[in-house]
Amino acid sequence: MPILHFVFAATLLAASAAGAAVTVQVTDAAGKPVPDAVVYAEAESGQSLPATRKPGEIVQQGMKFIPLVTVVQAGSKIFFPNNDKVRHHIYSFSPAHKFDQKLYSGTTAEPQVFEKAGTVVLGCNIHDKMIAYVRVVETPYFAKTDAHGAASVDAPAGKYVLKAWHPDITGGQPLEQALAVKADAPANASFKMTLKAVVRDADSFSTY
Numbered sequence: 591m592p593i594l595h596f597v598f599a600a601t602l603l604a605a606s607a608a609g610a611a612v613t614v615q616v617t618d619a620a621g622k623p624v625p626d627a628v629v630y631a632e633a634e635s636g637q638s639l640p641a642t643r644k645p646g647e648i649v650q651q652g653m654k655f656i657p658l659v660t661v662v663q664a665g666s667k668i669f670f671p672n673n674d675k676v677r678h679h680i681y682s683f684s685p686a687h688k689f690d691q692k693l694y695s696g697t698t699a700e701p702q703v704f705e706k707a708g709t710v711v712l713g714c715n716i717h718d719k720m721i722a723y724v725r726v727v728e729t730p731y732f733a734k735t736d737a738h739g740a741a742s743v744d745a746p747a748g749k750y751v752l753k754a755w756h757p758d759i760t761g762g763q764p765l766e767q768a769l770a771v772k773a774d775a776p777a778n779a780s781f782k783m784t785l786k787a788v789v790r791d792a793d794s795f796s797t798y
């Protein structure tokens with residue numbers, strides 16, 4: 591585990607005296623780290639959690655969506671600035687948030703509000719290879735794994751269901767495990783995830 595990661599976790603811990611940072615490691619079936627996995631802690635009995643609704647941002651740049659995976663709390667906005675010279679036309683057919691953002695360029699497009707928990711797959715009507723995923727969750731306590739498959743979720747003391755999801759997870763449903771967060775007691779959790787073999791040639795999108 592890189593030292594920087596611990597420093598980051600410690601900073602989060604200091605920011606929330608009545609909770610703790612939970613370091614989560616996600617690996618695939620072969621034990622390799624899984625980046626871009628979404629990990630989040632939902633209330634054990636479905637109690638509602640604070641609505642932080644931190645907005646997200648998915649940039650279009652170099653004919654792709656950046657980042658590939660975004661996580662937001664239900665009710666949050668996502669902004670879609672277009673840094674490309676060409677116009678993009680974002681759409682989604684996902685039941686959790688169907689929408690169609692007509693051809694646009696620059697940052698003039700209205701943000702979309704993602705009200706329903708679930709997975710939203712985004713595409714561009716003009717550029718078939720552009721793809722991005724939004725995981726909408728019922729909690730403000732979430733994080734995304736880094737290149738080492740590690741993430742740090744900061745949550746107040748309490749009982750949670752800790753979940754882990756990835757766009758390529760077999761079956762599409764998140765893995766879950768019980769999680770008890772105690773004040774000022776950093777904890778660790780790990781998930782072993784089976785991923786579908788998906789060829790995502792994210793770097794071959796130069797066809798206009």
Ligand SMILES: [Cu+2]
Pocket residue numbers: 677678679714715716717720
């Ligand atoms: Cu496009």
